[in-house]
Structures are given as structure tokens and as C-alpha cells.
Amino acid sequence: MQRDRGAMFGSVSQLTRKSLPFVVGVLGISYVVADVSIYRALVMLVAYGIIQLIVSRQLVSKWIIVVVLAGLFAGALAEYPDGSDLWPYQSYGRMIVEYHENPYIKVPADFPDDPVMERVLPMYRNVPSVYGPIMVLGSAVIARLTGESRTAGRLLWQSAGLGAVLASLWLMRRRGVDRGNLWLFASSPLVVYHLVNQAHNDVFVGLFLLIGCLVAERRRPVAAALCFSAAALVKLPAVIALVVFIVWLVGQREYRSAVKAVLASAAGSIAVMLPFGVSNVLEPVVGEKGAVNATSLWNFVRGDAATFLWRPLRSVESDAGTLLSVIAVMLPLIVAVVAAWRGRGCPLHRSVTVGLLAYFVFALHPSVWFLGWLLPLAALWPRDDALRIVGYSSLCLVTSQAWLMPVAARLSGDGQLDLVDRLASVSLGVSTLAGLWLVGRLMVPLSVDSDKRG
Numbered sequence: 207m208q209r210d211r212g213a214m215f216g217s218v219s220q221l222t223r224k225s226l227p228f229v230v231g232v233l234g235i236s237y238v239v240a241d242v243s244i245y246r247a248l249v250m251l252v253a254y255g256i257i258q259l260i261v262s263r264q265l266v267s268k269w270i271i272v273v274v275l276a277g278l279f280a281g282a283l284a285e286y287p288d289g290s291d292l293w294p295y296q297s298y299g300r301m302i303v304e305y306h307e308n309p310y311i312k313v314p315a316d317f318p319d320d321p322v323m324e325r326v327l328p329m330y331r332n333v334p335s336v337y338g339p340i341m342v343l344g345s346a347v348i349a350r351l352t353g354e355s356r357t358a359g360r361l362l363w364q365s366a367g368l369g370a371v372l373a374s375l376w377l378m379r380r381r382g383v384d385r386g387n388l389w390l391f392a393s394s395p396l397v398v399y400h401l402v403n404q405a406h407n408d409v410f411v412g413l414f415l416l417i418g419c420l421v422a423e424r425r426r427p428v429a430a431a432l433c434f435s436a437a438a439l440v441k442l443p444a445v446i447a448l449v450v451f452i453v454w455l456v457g458q459r460e461y462r463s464a465v466k467a468v469l470a471s472a473a474g475s476i477a478v479m480l481p482f483g484v485s486n487v488l489e490p491v492v493g494e495k496g497a498v499n500a501t502s503l504w505n506f507v508r509g510d511a512a513t514f515l516w517r518p519l520r521s522v523e524s525d526a527g528t529l530l531s532v533i534a535v536m537l538p539l540i541v542a543v544v545a546a547w548r549g550r551g552c553p554l555h556r557s558v559t560v561g562l563l564a565y566f567v568f569a570l571h572p573s574v575w576f577l578g579w580l581l582p583l584a585a586l587w588p589r590d591d592a593l594r595i596v597g598y599s600s601l602c603l604v605t606s607q608a609w610l611m612p613v614a615a616r617l618s619g620d621g622q623l624d625l626v627d628r629l630a631s632v633s634l635g636v637s638t639l640a641g642l643w644l645v646g647r648l649m650v651p652l653s654v655d656s657d658k659r660g
Contacts, residue, residue, distance in 0.1 A: 224270065226261050230254060230393060231274040235281035237395070238403050248608060255395050255600035259593055262386045271385065275392050279371075282403035283364050292363050292405045293325040296352075298335045299345030309335040309342055310486035321354045336490045338439035339478045341407055363405040370409040371397060374416055374582045381420060387585040387592050396599045400575040408578035411437045411444050415562075416582040418447065419555040427455060430554075431467035435475050437579075443565055444579060446538065450546040450554070450561045457550030498570040501609060503638055504530055531570065538565040541645065549652035555583045559595070560648050567641040574599075574606040591648065598637070598644050605633040 233254040237247060298309035300322050307316075314323040315331040323331070335342055348366070352358040375392055391397065401409040418433030430451060438445035448471055455464040479487045498504055542561030549557035559580055566576050577599040584595035 224266070226257055226264065227266055227270050227274045230258050230261055231277045233257065234278045234393070234395065234398050238281050238399060239285045248604065251395060251604055251607060255597070255604065258393050258395065258600070259390075259597055261393075262390045262589070262593065266385075266389070268385060271389055271393075278393060278398050279368055279402060282398050283361065283368065285403055287360060287364070287404045290327045290330065291407070292360060293322065293327075294330050294333075294335075295337075295341070295345045295363065295405075295407065296349055296359050297323050297326050298337070298342050299347070299349030302342070302346040303350045308482055308486060310482050310490060322349075322359070325356070334490045337407065338442060339482055339487055340436055340439040341410070341441070342482070343478075344410070360405070364402060367402045367405045367409045370413045371402060374413050377416055377420060378582070378585050381586065383585050384589075386589055387587075390592050390596045391581050391585040394581055394596050394599060396574065396577060396603050397581060399603070401578050404575070406575040406578065407440055408575045411440050411579045412582045414440065415444065415447055415558065415579055416555075418451070419553070419558060419583060419586070422451060422454075422554045425463075427451075427460070427463035427467045428470040431471040432474050435471040439475060439478055443569075443576075444562070446542050446561045446565050447558045449539065450542050450557050453543050453546035454550055454554055454557055457547050498530075501572055501605070501634055502570050503568060504534060504570055534568055534570045538568045541568075545649060545652060548649065552652055553586070555586045556648070556652055559583045559587070560645060560652070563595075563641070563648065564645050567638070567645060574602045577602060591651070594644060594647065598640055601633070601637045601640060605637045608633055 233250050236242075237250045237254055240247075240250075242250070294314070297314045297317075297320075300320065301307045301309045301312055301317070304320070305312075305317065311334060313332050313334050314320075314326045317323045344366075348359070348362050352362050371392065375388060378388055378391070397409075400406050401412075414433050414437035418430045418437065421433060422430040431448065434444070434448040434451055437447060448467075452464050452467055455461075455467060476484065538561065541564035542557075545557040545560035545564075549560075562576075562579050562583075566572055566580075569576070580595060581599060584592045587595065
């Protein structure tokens, strides 16, 4: 009898283990494509994130993983993105190919009769490109291929994001990353929703950073420096990875390699920016340096703790001031330099992860999709650390959605949604503390592994 019960429970456990990936797929697809209430969407997102982490602990067939991921990505491509970043991308590329104008000087509002420009949200129509020239050049290619088509435009951007995810998976597999960590990355709610469905360009930053770290492992400093520069030429704050790399080389007394890396990155960056004008490229990015949003840690310092702790919807955008802006830039740079020095005996991806995570935690204007820079690198960490990083990204995604959904409901007149408002504030406090803890936690193995290698 006891054997029968044991066999029965074993069969149930095995069936549960095999079914959990499919539960993740159903939850993920439903979250992306289903039109449900705000409360139900949040419940699905939380369940999706939790079960996705649990599955990474199981020994699941690779074919089950492939089927589930195929479903998740198909759902992400099938649904029209509700975000607003895709059409600014397209508009900057269209300025180049259709009007032969500089998107760092012109703005979408300068072309009021263009159907693509009309899809840009009003708040962004008077903003020149704040993205790097590599991103703008890529936008020009997609704009040339898709023209005025809404469907072709969004599908090609989403497909490009999926292509970057698949390229990252291929590189991870060649590096020897195990199946659990591959699952953690590819099925992450942030990857499926923000990087594929919403087509945020952070997926390309993550790919460049991953390539840079893998190339650095092969002692090719110039190639690695160019990859990190390419990431920064999509989004400028990713330059932190280049700083980490230079300090990491100096810490290993590879002074000649460090000099080569600096010269290569400087020459490559200037060459790409020159056609648009170096000052034109940098000015829009520098002009937004002081913008602070309601989810920023620095609301405490600004005397707006009530906004941060209890009412995250009270503040939308404001200026942090010069001093706080400088501190918010310098603090993650200091953490990045310390991480690079402590981790000079470790694989580079560890120090880069810590430096970029510090930037997200201490940013004046944090956006959850910035964590897409870290997720490919997280797969290179040991399983427990990868779980922490991916789990933190899912927590931040829940926080951002809980914060944005009541905003959308209020704008549409659907009510105050006080419960979600309160949940957003609690989640914001928890995710901030989790981010601070995670930066410290990931710092620990840097010095330990360095000591062992020394």
C-alpha cells in the first residue's frame, strides 16, 4: 500500500513538473494577448513570474522548452504593442530615408502630414532622437523596408527584437550555458513582453553587451571595446560597461590592452557620430540628464518620500537639479569601478552586471526595460545568482505595470483603482530594497573569486 501511494505521488509529482512549463506558456500568452481587467492582468503576471522561476529548478525536456518558448514568442509577435517607443524609433529612421533630414535636429512634429509621425504620441512629437546613431541607422533600415505600413513596421521591429533574443540564446549555448539558465532568460516576462512584444531597443544593448563580454574572455580587447561602444551608441548609459572593461583590464595590468580599447572605442564612436554631428548626437541625451520620475529612489532625497512610499502616482516628471543629477551619475560609476577592481580576477560579465544594475537602481529616471541589458549576462552567472537577477527583473516589471495601469485607468476615466495604487507603492518599496540588496549580494563573489584566483 505504501509503495502504491509512493508511486502515485511520484507520478503526480512528475506530471506536475512536466506541466508547469505549459502553465508558464498559457499565463505568458494570456498576459500579452488577453483583454482582461487590470486586477486579473496583474495576477497573471505575478503567477507567470513565480512559476517561470520554479521551472528553472526542474529537469525539463528541451523539446517541452522549445514548444513553450515558440508559443510565447508567437503570442508576443501576434499582439500589437501598446507601448509608445516603437513609433519614435520608426519616425527617426523615416526622417533619414524619406526626408533626408537629421533626426538629432528635426522632430516628428516637423512632418505633420506624414502618417508614421502621426503615430508618435503627442508628448514625443517635439523630441529629437535621444538614442545613439547605431539605433538611428537601424531605424532607417526598417523604415526603408516597411514604408508607411503600420503592420509591417511593428512586425519588423518585433521580429528584430526576437532575432536579438535568439542570437543571444545561440551565443549562450555556444558558451556552455545550461538549459535552466537558457530558460530563465528566454521565458522571462520582461523578455517576452518588453523586449519582443513591445520591441524596446534595449534588447540590442543586451546583445552587444553579451558579445562584448564573450569576446573579452578570448582576450580580444579591441573587439570587446567596439561591442561595448556599440551598446552605448544605442543607449548612452551603457557606456558604464566600457568603463568597467577598461578598469578590469588595468586591474589585470594589461595596460597596453586598455589603451588599445580606449583608442578603438573613441575612434569607432566618433566615426559613427560624425555624419550626424557629434554635438548634435550628445545634446538631446545630455539635455534629459536631470529628468526624474516617480519611481526613482531619489524621491527620498528630494523630500517627496510620500510620493515614493504611499502615492507613486502623485509625481509624473520633474527636474532633480544639478547637484542631484551629478550624484546620480557618479554613484553608479563609482560602484562600477569598485566592482571592476574587485572582480579583476573574475569573468568580465560579473563586474559589468553589477555596474549596470547599480545604474538602474540609482537612476533618476529608471525604466524597467533597462533590465533587458542585464538578462543575457545573468544567464552566464551560476544558477542561484541568475535566479536572483531574473526574479528581480520580474518584480520590477510587476511594479511598473501596477504603477502604469492605474495611470491608464485614470486617463480613460475608469476609476481610481486605489487597491492597485497601494500595491504599486508597496511593490516599489520592496523592489528598491531588493535592488540595493542585490547590488551588494553580487559584489560578494567578485572579491571571493578574485582571492581564489590570486
